[in-house]
Amino acid sequence: MANTPMTTRESSTSSSLSDVDIDASTTPPTSQADTGEMSISSAKKPAALLDAIEESVERRPRRSRAGGPSSYNLKQLSDAQLPISSSASRNVSGLTGRTLVDGGENDEVEVEDLKKMGMGKGEEEEEEAELPPRPLQRKTSVKDRVKKAAGRVVGSVLGKRGRDVVEAGKRKLGRGKSRSTADDEDENEDEASDTEPQAEVPRWKKALEMGPKGLLDELDLDVDLPAPPPAKKARLSGKEAMKDSPQPSAPLAKAATATTSMKPWIREGLYVGQSPDFDATQPGGKRKLTKKRPGSSSSSTLTTTTTPGAAESSGSKRTFLPLPMFGYLKEEKTRDFRIPYDVFAPSLRKGDERPKDWHQVNRNRLVGEAKQIWEKSERLPASRCVCRATEVDGEQACGDHCLNRVMQYECNDDNCAVKGGECGNRCFADLTARLKKGGAFDVGVEVLRTPNRGFGVRSCRTWGPGEIIMEYTGEIVSEGECQRRMREDYKDKQCYYLMELERGLIIDGTKGSMARFINHSCEPNCEVRMVKVNGTPRMGVFAGEGGVATGQELTYDYNFDNFGEKVQMCYCGAASCRGTLSKRLNKDEQKKQLKVENEKKRKAAEEAQKAAEDEERKKRVKSDRGSGWRGWASVDDPEVKARLKEEKREREAAAKSSDRARRLAARGSGVVGARIMSLPAAATEKGTGGKRDVKRRRTVAVEETVTRSTQLGEGDEGDEVDAEAGAEAGAEAVVPAAASSRPVSATVTTRKTEITISETAEPEPVADRLVTALDGVHDDEEEEEEEEEVVVVAPAKTKKQSIMKSVGQAVRNGLFGAVGAKALGGGGGKGVLKQSTLSFGKRSG
Numbered sequence: 001m002a003n004t005p006m007t008t009r010e011s012s013t014s015s016s017l018s019d020v021d022i023d024a025s026t027t028p029p030t031s032q033a034d035t036g037e038m039s040i041s042s043a044k045k046p047a048a049l050l051d052a053i054e055e056s057v058e059r060r061p062r063r064s065r066a067g068g069p070s071s072y073n074l075k076q077l078s079d080a081q082l083p084i085s086s087s088a089s090r091n092v093s094g095l096t097g098r099t100l101v102d103g104g105e106n107d108e109v110e111v112e113d114l115k116k117m118g119m120g121k122g123e124e125e126e127e128e129a130e131l132p133p134r135p136l137q138r139k140t141s142v143k144d145r146v147k148k149a150a151g152r153v154v155g156s157v158l159g160k161r162g163r164d165v166v167e168a169g170k171r172k173l174g175r176g177k178s179r180s181t182a183d184d185e186d187e188n189e190d191e192a193s194d195t196e197p198q199a200e201v202p203r204w205k206k207a208l209e210m211g212p213k214g215l216l217d218e219l220d221l222d223v224d225l226p227a228p229p230p231a232k233k234a235r236l237s238g239k240e241a242m243k244d245s246p247q248p249s250a251p252l253a254k255a256a257t258a259t260t261s262m263k264p265w266i267r268e269g270l271y272v273g274q275s276p277d278f279d280a281t282q283p284g285g286k287r288k289l290t291k292k293r294p295g296s297s298s299s300s301t302l303t304t305t306t307t308p309g310a311a312e313s314s315g316s317k318r319t320f321l322p323l324p325m326f327g328y329l330k331e332e333k334t335r336d337f338r339i340p341y342d343v344f345a346p347s348l349r350k351g352d353e354r355p356k357d358w359h360q361v362n363r364n365r366l367v368g369e370a371k372q373i374w375e376k377s378e379r380l381p382a383s384r385c386v387c388r389a390t391e392v393d394g395e396q397a398c399g400d401h402c403l404n405r406v407m408q409y410e411c412n413d414d415n416c417a418v419k420g421g422e423c424g425n426r427c428f429a430d431l432t433a434r435l436k437k438g439g440a441f442d443v444g445v446e447v448l449r450t451p452n453r454g455f456g457v458r459s460c461r462t463w464g465p466g467e468i469i470m471e472y473t474g475e476i477v478s479e480g481e482c483q484r485r486m487r488e489d490y491k492d493k494q495c496y497y498l499m500e501l502e503r504g505l506i507i508d509g510t511k512g513s514m515a516r517f518i519n520h521s522c523e524p525n526c527e528v529r530m531v532k533v534n535g536t537p538r539m540g541v542f543a544g545e546g547g548v549a550t551g552q553e554l555t556y557d558y559n560f561d562n563f564g565e566k567v568q569m570c571y572c573g574a575a576s577c578r579g580t581l582s583k584r585l586n587k588d589e590q591k592k593q594l595k596v597e598n599e600k601k602r603k604a605a606e607e608a609q610k611a612a613e614d615e616e617r618k619k620r621v622k623s624d625r626g627s628g629w630r631g632w633a634s635v636d637d638p639e640v641k642a643r644l645k646e647e648k649r650e651r652e653a654a655a656k657s658s659d660r661a662r663r664l665a666a667r668g669s670g671v672v673g674a675r676i677m678s679l680p681a682a683a684t685e686k687g688t689g690g691k692r693d694v695k696r697r698r699t700v701a702v703e704e705t706v707t708r709s710t711q712l713g714e715g716d717e718g719d720e721v722d723a724e725a726g727a728e729a730g731a732e733a734v735v736p737a738a739a740s741s742r743p744v745s746a747t748v749t750t751r752k753t754e755i756t757i758s759e760t761a762e763p764e765p766v767a768d769r770l771v772t773a774l775d776g777v778h779d780d781e782e783e784e785e786e787e788e789e790v791v792v793v794a795p796a797k798t799k800k801q802s803i804m805k806s807v808g809q810a811v812r813n814g815l816f817g818a819v820g821a822k823a824l825g826g827g828g829g830k831g832v833l834k835q836s837t838l839s840f841g842k843r844s845g
């Protein structure tokens with residue numbers, strides 16, 4: 001017996017078919033001696049044997065089972081007046097037999113039955129002697145059987161497709177039989193078995209096989225799968241065909257009965273809506289504008305494709321979905337290929353933000369004074385084309401040369417002699433017809449959210465070059481009303497939906513069609529054109545020269561006329577992006593614009609250079625100071641350095657010569673100290689071998705004035721700076737911290753001291769030495785100040801005034817400390833002590 005690969009039964013479990021050979025087509029045994037073609041390998045394993053029989057019976061087609069051994073055997077059994085259990089009869093009939101798997105009592109009964117059926121031990125032994133020994137087979141357990149049956153039950157609830165496959169397989173093997181016939185046969189069998197004497201059946205066995213939900217019923221191996229629902233059948237192949245002819249397998253039925261009623265994308269797949277000579281894989285420039293004008297192409301595109309293989313069959317109707325790689329499969333060599341379009345996925349998902357202020361209006365509406373303008377507007381005489389049905393060179397009627405088209409008039413039956421289906425200039429009529437169908441495919445576009453340009457519109461199908469996609473509709477307003485809206489209603493808005501329709505009339509798409517969401521691009525894939533339909537201007541969005549592929553965002557060049565002052569930045573991302581959503585200029589305008597822009601650039605460059613120079617100068621000044629500027633002399637200068645060194649040495653010598661002087665010097669370290677130290681110290685030291693001649697030596701009383709100033713902070717707490725302490729701490733300490741805006745209070749105290757001064761014959765000019773001294777003691781903070789000054793206060797005669805002036809100066813300059821010292825009584829100390837009354841502060845100039 002041949003295997004039947006398509007049925008679920010064979011494929012589901014391993015069978016014991018190899019152990020049993022039954023020729024079901026031959027006449028079953030009619031007597032005890034007649035064993036027919038049945039041969040059994042091992043009579044010592046009755047359970048396995050019966051199992052095998054059952055399996056083999058299962059595998060026979062119903063037809064052969066109908067007249068199978070059951071009827072004969074039953075008759076034979078009844079002739080022999082032998083009791084037979086219903087299970088055995090069913091067993092032989094091939095309907096059940098699952099109780100045979102367990103050994104014990106039942107096995108015995110059934111072995112008995114078999115023996116009485118003419119398969120006695122003698123024959124078995126004979127057979128055994130003839131046949132080679134067979135391997136022992138494992139018995140199938142109840143569990144396995146239940147699993148198997150469950151598999152079949154599951155099979156019965158398979159999807160339509162699964163059932164179709166099973167059904168097709170059955171039919172292919174010649175096993176297809178109408179359910180009614182099989183049922184009749186089953187009924188006959190039942191009747192026959194009803195007439196048979198009933199044997200005693202154990203209760204558990206009954207429970208298993210009886211009743212509508214009995215386990216054995218469930219385990220019926222010949223499960224008939226339910227037929228597909230009639231509604232779907234009818235849809236696939238037509239009700240009539242269903243009634244009259246045996247039903248073919250579903251895929252075949254689909255293929256055979258594909259009609260125009262089928263959804264186009266089922267037949268066209270990825271290539272839906274695509275015309276044969278439009279190659280979307282080519283860059284824009286290489287794509288050709290089809291000769292056929294849009295509008296009449298919709299039906300023809302349904303049977304065409306661009307795949308290399310399918311292109312050959314262009315013109316013949318395709319009945320099933322083509323594979324994208326169809327053409328490539330034919331070739332022996334493998335090569336890369338590209339699916340022409342991105343896989344489509346919905347743009348806005350649940351939970352995504354939706355456009356808020358959009359009131360969809362799919363018709364234009366005249367608003368306000370636009371009505372009067374519209375009524376008053378001059379009507380051009382209606383255009384009329386002279387096109388014929390078939391143009392020369394096979395070009396479609398009403399193509400590029402159609403007068404109506406040139407005049408931006410749409411053809412209709414009044415102004416065109418070509419019939420509707422053949423005329424290529426009836427785009428709005430086509431659009432209306434398409435939208436009437438109302439499907440998502442017919443609309444063909446959807447709103448999407450862009451990353452940086454708000455919402456946009458995306459295509460969900462392909463559009464041929466020049467094909468109309470949608471209409472831009474909204475409220476038609478006058479220019480005045482438009483300006484008003486821009487000024488008042490939309491002044492805080494980022495997006496504008498205004499488009500000029502005709503002179504003096506503007507469409508405001510705020511309340512309008514989905515086209516209002518189409519964004520601008522400097523390299524667009526669509527264009528917006530005005531067409532007069534029955535004399536009424538309407539704006540249509542048409543696919544550009546390269547067409548539009550599925551999933552692409554629709555864009556057109558706004559050629560923005562800035563009604564408002566604002567110029568918006570463009571984020572289209574195109575290589576030739578103009579940068580703003582501004583008007584496209586003609587050549588003259590471009591030249592002018594270029595000049596203006598160049599001039600602007602030049603000015604900007606000049607200013608930038610100037611600013612850079614200023615900055616550079618400032619930096620230089622700063623860095624000059626930072627690298628050694630010390631007031632009026634640079635310490636980097638070797639001469640100055642040497643001089644300072646010399647002075648220092650002298651200072652030290654002078655300090656040694658007089659404790660008193662040293663103390664004073666220490667106190668006044670910094671400016672005052674330096675001042676004194678800068679005196680010709682060699683001369684002050686008796687016998688020190690000073691180089692200069694000491695003209696005279698005298699002791700003078702010096703009145704020191706110490707100013708203690710306090711910077712007041714919030715509250716009364718202030719940072720007190722003690723000039724004297726600063727003086728004692730060293731030159732650096734005397735130099736105040738950076739000027740502060742906080743108020744300063746100063747206390748002036750005076751104390752008298754005596755010092756001995758030796759004067760040289762030629763004292764150095766005071767100013768020079770003062771400068772030198774200051775050079776040595778400047779600190780960085782002082783360097784930060786732009787304006788610095790040294791105030792040399794006049795000597796003793798105006799001592800009080802001097803002191804006050806010093807203090808006042810210090811306070812005015814925002815410094816914390818000031819030291820004043822003046823000579824008392826030593827009026828002859830020309831040039832030296834006179835300058836010891838010194839205040840310092842911010843240096844200016």
Ligand SMILES: C[S@@+](CC[C@H](N)C(=O)[O-])C[C@H]1O[C@@H](n2cnc3c(N)ncnc32)[C@H](O)[C@@H]1O
Nearest residue numbers: 453454455494495496516517519520570571572
């Ligand atoms: C007619 S609407 C387009 C739909 C708009 N994106 C929305 O979300 O409603 C025009 C506005 O969209 C924005 N827009 C359109 N194209 C743009 C582009 N390429 N770059 C920047 N903004 C753009 C501008 O704000 C413009 O005023």
